[in-house]
Amino acid sequence: MPLAADSVPGPLSLACADVRPAAEADSVAGVAPRFVATPADAEQASALLRAAAGLGMSVLPRGTGSRLHWGYPPASCDLLLQTARMDRVVEHAAGDLVATVQAGVRLDRLAEVLGAAGQRLALDPPGGGTVGGVLATAAAGPLRLRYGTPRDLLIGITVVRADGTIARSGGKVVKNVAGYDIGKLFAGSRGTLGLITQATFRLHPLPAGTAYVTAECAAAVDASAVIAKAMTSQASPVAAEIDWPAANCPVRACVALEGDPSSVAERAIALTSLLEPGAAASVHAGPPPWWGAGPAAQRDGTVLQIGFWPGDLGAALASIRAAAEAAGLDPAVGGSGAAGVLHAALPADADPGAAASFVAALRDAIGHAGPAGPGRAPRPAARANVVVLHAPSEVTALTDMFGPVAAVALMRAVKYQFDPAGTMAPGRFAGGI
Amino acid sequence: MRGRTPGEGHGSPRALASLSPRLAEICGDEAVITDPMELRTYECDGLTAYRCSPGLVVLPATAAQVAAIVRACAAAGVPFVARGSGTGLSGGALPRADGVLIVTARMRAIIEIDPASRRAIVEPGVTNLAVSKAAQPYGLFYAPDPSSQQICSIGGNVAENSGGAHCLKHGFTVHHVTGLEIVTPDGELTWLGDGTGTAPGYDLLGAFTGSEGTLGIATKIVVRLTAIPQAVTTLLAAFETTGHGGAAVSAIIGAGILPGAIEMMDALSIEAAEAAVRCRYPEGAGAVLIVELDGPDADVRAETAAVRRLCEQAGAFEIREAADPAERAAIWTGRRSAFAAVGRISPAYIVQDGVVPRTALPEVLDRISALSAKAGIRVANVFHAGDGNLHPLVLFDDASPEQSAAAEELSGAILDECIARGGSITGEHGVGVDKSRYMPRMFGADDLDTMQLLRCAFDPAGLCNPGKVFPTPRLCGEVPGVRRGPHPLVASGRAEIL
Numbered sequence: 001m002p003l004a005a006d007s008v009p010g011p012l013s014l015a016c017a018d019v020r021p022a023a024e025a026d027s028v029a030g031v032a033p034r035f036v037a038t039p040a041d042a043e044q045a046s047a048l049l050r051a052a053a054g055l056g057m058s059v060l061p062r063g064t065g066s067r068l069h070w071g072y073p074p075a076s077c078d079l080l081l082q083t084a085r086m087d088r089v090v091e092h093a094a095g096d097l098v099a100t101v102q103a104g105v106r107l108d109r110l111a112e113v114l115g116a117a118g119q120r121l122a123l124d125p126p127g128g129g130t131v132g133g134v135l136a137t138a139a140a141g142p143l144r145l146r147y148g149t150p151r152d153l154l155i156g157i158t159v160v161r162a163d164g165t166i167a168r169s170g171g172k173v174v175k176n177v178a179g180y181d182i183g184k185l186f187a188g189s190r191g192t193l194g195l196i197t198q199a200t201f202r203l204h205p206l207p208a209g210t211a212y213v214t215a216e217c218a219a220a221v222d223a224s225a226v227i228a229k230a231m232t233s234q235a236s237p238v239a240a241e242i243d244w245p246a247a248n249c250p251v252r253a254c255v256a257l258e259g260d261p262s263s264v265a266e267r268a269i270a271l272t273s274l275l276e277p278g279a280a281a282s283v284h285a286g287p288p289p290w291w292g293a294g295p296a297a298q299r300d301g302t303v304l305q306i307g308f309w310p311g312d313l314g315a316a317l318a319s320i321r322a323a324a325e326a327a328g329l330d331p332a333v334g335g336s337g338a339a340g341v342l343h344a345a346l347p348a349d350a351d352p353g354a355a356a357s358f359v360a361a362l363r364d365a366i367g368h369a370g371p372a373g374p375g376r377a378p379r380p381a382a383r384a385n386v387v388v389l390h391a392p393s394e395v396t397a398l399t400d401m402f403g404p405v406a407a408v409a410l411m412r413a414v415k416y417q418f419d420p421a422g423t424m425a426p427g428r429f430a431g432g433i
Numbered sequence: 434m435r436g437r438t439p440g441e442g443h444g445s446p447r448a449l450a451s452l453s454p455r456l457a458e459i460c461g462d463e464a465v466i467t468d469p470m471e472l473r474t475y476e477c478d479g480l481t482a483y484r485c486s487p488g489l490v491v492l493p494a495t496a497a498q499v500a501a502i503v504r505a506c507a508a509a510g511v512p513f514v515a516r517g518s519g520t521g522l523s524g525g526a527l528p529r530a531d532g533v534l535i536v537t538a539r540m541r542a543i544i545e546i547d548p549a550s551r552r553a554i555v556e557p558g559v560t561n562l563a564v565s566k567a568a569q570p571y572g573l574f575y576a577p578d579p580s581s582q583q584i585c586s587i588g589g590n591v592a593e594n595s596g597g598a599h600c601l602k603h604g605f606t607v608h609h610v611t612g613l614e615i616v617t618p619d620g621e622l623t624w625l626g627d628g629t630g631t632a633p634g635y636d637l638l639g640a641f642t643g644s645e646g647t648l649g650i651a652t653k654i655v656v657r658l659t660a661i662p663q664a665v666t667t668l669l670a671a672f673e674t675t676g677h678g679g680a681a682v683s684a685i686i687g688a689g690i691l692p693g694a695i696e697m698m699d700a701l702s703i704e705a706a707e708a709a710v711r712c713r714y715p716e717g718a719g720a721v722l723i724v725e726l727d728g729p730d731a732d733v734r735a736e737t738a739a740v741r742r743l744c745e746q747a748g749a750f751e752i753r754e755a756a757d758p759a760e761r762a763a764i765w766t767g768r769r770s771a772f773a774a775v776g777r778i779s780p781a782y783i784v785q786d787g788v789v790p791r792t793a794l795p796e797v798l799d800r801i802s803a804l805s806a807k808a809g810i811r812v813a814n815v816f817h818a819g820d821g822n823l824h825p826l827v828l829f830d831d832a833s834p835e836q837s838a839a840a841e842e843l844s845g846a847i848l849d850e851c852i853a854r855g856g857s858i859t860g861e862h863g864v865g866v867d868k869s870r871y872m873p874r875m876f877g878a879d880d881l882d883t884m885q886l887l888r889c890a891f892d893p894a895g896l897c898n899p900g901k902v903f904p905t906p907r908l909c910g911e912v913p914g915v916r917r918g919p920h921p922l923v924a925s926g927r928a929e930i931l
Contacts, residue, residue, distance in 0.1 A: 095683060095792040096821070118689060138636075149630065151639055152608055159883075167883035168876065173788045174601065175822040175860035177594045177643050178868075178875055179902065180884040184607070184639025193635075205689035228549065232572070234663045236729050263731030307631030311549030340550070340629050383612075383628045402633040406624040410617065410891065411635045417886040430634040 008035055009055055015047035016040075018085070026080055028060060029073035030393055033080040040085045042158060042166055042197040049195065050164030052079050058423045059162070061191040063104060063130030066299075067137045070390045071190055072401060075427030083132050086197055089113050091172075098155070098172055100200040103132025119203045122147035126297035132196045138188030141292055142239035142256065145339040147204065151187035156200035159186055159193075162419040166197075174202045185414070191425035192433050193418045207238075209261030211268040212287050214254045215279040220244065220321070223251040224314035226279050227337045230255045231310075235271040240338035242313075243290045247321055247330050253279075253337070254288050294334035295345030302346040302355050302391035304331075308366065308384040310340040316366065316384070320344055323361035327354040348392060355391065356398035362386050368403045382406065402430035445531070448509045449488045452533065456491045459501045464539075466490035475534055478519040478526040479581075482783075483866055487514070487528030494539045496614060496622060496652035503650065504620030506533055512896045515650045517557060517586030522784055523865025525592060525645045525901055535650065537588050543567050544653065551658045552611065552628055557588025557651050561595075564656060573658035576603035579861070580769045591651050594643030596861040598694040598768070599725070601819040603659065605861070607642040612655030615641065618648070618897035628655040640887055645863050646898040648891040662727035665693070666737045667755040669764045670722040670744040671715035675699050675814065678720035679795040681747035682818045685724070686791065688743060690736050692819060693727040699798075701778075701813035702771050702826065709774035712767030715751040722749075722818065723768055771815045772826065779811070779828035781837075783844050787851035788860040791821040800850050801825055808839045812847075822860035823851070849874065869904045882907060 012019045012035060022033040034057075039045040052059050057078035062068055083104035090100040094117040101110060107121070107128050114120050124141035125134055133139075135157075140149040147153065156170035159182065169182035186193055213230075217223040227240050239256040255271065257264050265283075272281040295303060308316045317333065320342065324331050329350060335342035344362075346355055366384040388401040405411065408431040415422075415433045427433075457465045466472055467489060476484040488511075493499045506513045512532035519526055528534040540556035543563070547553065548571035555564060561582040564575040578597035579585055585595070591613065596605045612628040626638035641648050672678040678697050685692065698706070700719050706712050714721050722744065726736045741752055755761040775782050789797050798814065801823075805812040813826040825847055829840035848858050848871055858864070858871045872881060885907035891897070893909040900906075 093790060093792065095687065096790040097686065098790065138631075148604075148608060151636060152604070161883065165879050165883065168880045169884060171857050171875075172855040173790055173821055173857055173860070175596060175605075175788045175817065175820045176857040177605075177861055177863055178857050178859045179864065179872065179881070180644055180887050181594075181607070181640055181642075182884060182887075184636050184642075185887065187636055187639065189635055205691065208689070231551075231660075234729055236660070236663070259729065259732045260735040263729055263735065266731055267729055305631060307627075307629035309547060309550035309552055309628055311547055311551075341631055382624065385627060385629060385632055387631070387633045405634045406627070406632075407637055408634065410623065410637060413890040414635060414637070414887065417890045 011051035011054060012037065012048065012079070015051040016044045022080060028077055028080070029069050031073050031077050033060065033077045035078065036080045036082060038082040038085050042086070042160060045081065045086070045195055045197055046160045046164045046166050048079070048081065049160055049162060053163050053421065053423060056421070056423070058426050060425050061132065061136065061195045063133030064106065064128070066127045066129040067133055067139060070137055071428035072396055073393060074425060081195060083130060083197070090198065092117065093172070094119060097203040098174070098200060099203055100156070100172065100198065101131050102198050103130060103196045105131050107131065107134060114203060115206060118206050120206050121201050122153060122204045123150060124292060126292045126294070127299065131199055135187050135196055135199060136189060136191055142241050142336055144336055144341070145240060146238040149187070151184050153201045154183045154187060154199055155202050157183035157186060157196060158198040160195045160197055162194055162421065162424050170200065172200055190429050192415060192429050194424060207258035209259060209264040210285070211257045211264045212254055212284045213257070213268050213271050213281050214252065214284060214288050215275055215281040217251045217253065217279050220251050220317040221314055222279055223253045224317060224337070226253040226275055227313060229274055230271060231338050233271060233274055235267045237338065239336065241291065241335065242317070242337040242342065243294050243334040244317070245332045247325070252288070252290065254291060256287065290334070295332040295343040296335060298332070298345040301348040302350060302395050303389045304344045304359065304362070305387045305389050306342045306344065306362070306366065306384070307387070308340050310338055312384070313337045316342060319362060319365040323358055323365055326361055327358040329354055329358050352392070352394040352398055355395045359386060359388060359399050363403055405430045448511050449531065452505055452509050452511055453489060455505045456489065456502060456533070459505065460491055460493050460498050464492045464494070475516065475519070475528060475536070478516065478521040478524060480522050480524045480865070480867055483524040483527050485528050485530055487534035488530055488532050490534045490536060492536045492539050496616065499535065499650055499652050500616045500620050500622045502533070502535055503616050503618065507619050507894065507896060510896070512899050514898045515588070515592070515646045517589030518560065518584050520581045520585045521589060521593060521865065522786070522862040523859070523867040525863050525865040525898070527866050537586065540652070546571065548573060551660070553656050553658055555587055555654050555656060557586060557591070557654060559587050561585050561587060561590055568658045569661070572661050574661050575609065575656055576659045577606050577609055580772070587654050587656070588651050591642050591654060592644070592646045593861070593863040598696055598817065601695070601817065602691050602693050607639060609657045610638065610642055610654060611657050613638055613641060613651050614653035615649040615651050618892035618894065622652070626655070644887075645865060645902050647888060647901055649897060664730045664733040665725060665727045665761070666733055667761040667764050668724045668737070668740060668744070669714065669753040670724065670749040671718035671751040672720045672722065672747070672749055675720040675798050676795055677748040678722045679798070679818070681722060681744045681749065682794070683792065684743040684747060685740055686819070688739060690739060692724050692740070694723065694725040695817070695819035696723040696768050697721070697816050697818040698768060698771060699814040701811060702775065702815045703767070705774040705778045705813060706767040706771050708777050710766050710770045712763065712770070714767055723764055768815070772824070775813050775826045775828060779830070781829055781831035783827040783840055784862070785823065785825045785827065785844055785847055786859045786862040787823050787825070787848050787856060789821045789823065789851050789854045789856035791819070793854045793856070794818065794821055797823070797850055797854065801847055804843055804846050808843045810836065810839050810843050812843070817860070820860070821856065845871070864902045866901060869902055872902070872904055
């Protein structure tokens with residue numbers, strides 16, 4: 001039944017006071033929602049989702065919107081569900097190194113709260129965002145080498161399903177294997193399984209001392225060697241990043257060390273000596289200007305995420321440049337080389353056809369293999385992948401953003417169980433989800 | 434097949450009997466066990482209180498054979514249970530009399546080690562310690578280290594999301610598995626993840642790890658290897674009471690130190706360990722703390738000095754530091770032998786696996802002590818003090834019905850204490866059959882229902898290790914909510930007919 005363009009349906013307003021018609025600025029990847037709701041808590045979010053389900057409305061969760069343009073444009077977006085009012089740090093149990101946080105809390109604010117007690121959530125994704133958004137997009141930064149991605153730090157979660165059911169899994173303790181880990185399932189699920197309202201994380205102490213060892217290399221192969229040496233030395237890096245802004249630029253590497261201050265100083269000096277013959281390295285108290293600001297941080301244009309086994313860093317860098325060159329492109333390249341993740345960024349005005357052939361050629365070169373036939377498993381060597389994180393619609397129309405996905409049938413089955421009506425973030429994800 | 438209730442196996446004796454020649458076709462005659470005496474040897478895992486002789490046992494050699502076996506079971510409507518080394522402590526590998534037990538012991542190959550990537554691909558029957566041994570020449574090791582690591586299998590570790598003494602700092606199995614080849618409950622081989630940690634789509638790998646064999650069978654595991662730390666110090670500190678030991682732990686964590694391991698044992702468990710392995714812990718200790726620090730040389734030196742000081746301040750009356758690997762092993766022997774050791778001071782015992790927030794440890798230990806005194810049942814405490822994971826060993830004489838009942842009740846009361854403090858009923862042993870009845874105390878009906886959606890997605894027929902983890906199976910045929918028109922995925926044009 002068609003509704004008047006700007007009248008909020010009764011059931012939605014009953015569920016939550018803060019519902020309004022959408023405005024121009026609320027568009028998601030060029031798709032305009034009809035209504036925007038900002039529930040105060042999980043119970044209101046639950047009532048909203050139940051009401052939306054009853055009205056057959058599609059729903060899209062939104063934190064700060066820093067990564068809302070990731071994936072395909074939504075097939076439909078009736079209700080934008082904002083987490084802005086669910087912004088409390090519910091509990092910081094410093095003695096247990098655990099914090100429970102509502103999904104709308106921004107990472108930088110959380111860092112302030114935890115930092116006051118000398119602790120941190122060891123996540124540094126470029127572009128910040130909210131706890132819920134970072135979890136839903138599995139966003140991570142340089143610290144992923146030592147501490148992992150959001151799912152590795154998550155120990156408990158509260159979600160609201162498409163039909164309004166509130167559910168919890170995990171808990172407040174780090175050691176917990178009771179039941180299935182729904183938190184891992186929701187990490188990286190981009191809003192397609194439900195709304196995350198609260199998360200509990202394990203924390204780490206803030207380091208007493210830090211140092212950054214940087215090296216500028218003429219060629220990618222030298223930068224890979226720097227990373228490899230750092231990883232096999234006794235330096236014990238917490239992060240090791242690469243930055244290669246353009247094909248004819250030097251390739252920069254930077255290794256971050258943490259720990260007891262005199263130990264950090266010792267290790268930094270030892271590392272520079274180790275790197276000496278191959279690269280001129282220097283020690284700094286703070287990160288280089290490009291740290292956390294590379295292609296992964298680019299908000300517009302086309303950004304690819306390339307995942308590979310860490311030992312294949314050199315080959316990955318070479319494949320990226322070769323595929324780009326073949327398509328007539330010169331992306332900014334960089335990322336957590338030691339952790340097996342790189343990003344490549346094209347400007348917003350890059351030719352869409354060229355961008356599409358770059359992605360396809362790179363997938364081929366890097367071995368992002370297709371799914372097996374029935375009854376046969378892919379060889380264990382489908383050990384790399386290329387995902388287009390976000391791109392202008394002219395590019396997404398020509399590209400398979402996620403590439404071949406093993407177990408896609410299982411994923412669809414999971415989606416169907418959690419959201420049988422397909423109302424959560426429809427059409428944005430892998431496998432047609 | 435839709436609409437079946439998980440947990441209701443359809444294994445009739447006839448169906449089982451018809452399977453036997455089919456399994457022999459798949460794996461060879463010698464891989465199928467039908468003799469009742471031999472079948473009995475598989476009747477339980479590490480939790481001997483629950484026994485059930487399997488209908489059939491089969492020992493496949495390859496992933497393709499596992500897939501064919503599962504397909505045959507699915508076609509016959511016969512439930513199946515996977516078993517690694519059978520060391521589990523929650524009955525996760527407890528067989529079904531109407532089902533097939535699929536034992537992975539023959540799948541023991543380390544397929545590949547890639548030191549530059551810090552990855553290895555292993556078969557599920559490989560033992561945990563074997564992975565570390567194979568990685569050692571490359572300066573690497575496999576971090577999750579359950580006490581049973583000499584025997585327990587990687588496949589079993591994946592099912593239980595096993596931890597071990599070093600998991601506070603180094604993580605559990607789920608942090609060290611980057612790819613899994615699995616056989617789905619309908620007999621298809623598929624990969625979850627690709628070894629990179631960034632594979633597109635849902636993190637089914639993260640959901641599968643720790644699902645206790647109920648979502649499929651892992652046939653290849655891509656593990657993450659960790660650099661062997663430059664330095665390791667192992668300290669043994671003796672205190673008069675567990676209260677003093679607990680205060681030391683809080684002080685250490687409060688100082689921003691993250692040890693590789695902190696373990697505590699109380700007087701009764703020390704007594705048992707001494708009797709079993711002569712570990713010679715300091716006499717008169719009401720509690721001992723084992724603290725292990727690992728990392729770069731200079732950091733370890735600084736932390737060791739700090740930990741010594743903090744232990745002394747908390748009242749340690751003796752502190753030993755291992756001077757070499759042999760002394761390090763000797764310190765750990767007592768702790769690792771604790772479970773088996775209490776078998777010498779008591780006819781029977783229940784191993785609990787509750788977790789509380791670390792800051793609640795002193796209070797909970799007092800409560801356990803009070804409950805134990807009231808029930809007249811002794812409790813020996815061994816625990817991962819760093820993460821609040823307790824292993825109260827409830828000692829009783831199983832020849833006495835009163836003691837058996839009291840021990841059972843005391844165990845439940847201890848778990849209630851854990852839940853009441855925001856903890857967990859299981860930190861690492863899993864729910865299995867042993868703790869499924871406690872799940873509703875920890876989770877609400879909606880929580881359990883939501884978890885079981887996963888089960889319905891993977892195993893709608895309810896044949897894959899049914900009856901484990903959840904006390905009440907969820908009906909999978911239901912479709913909550915109203916569906917209008919064609920399936921949304923089909924309507925979007927992005928999927929085939931579903």
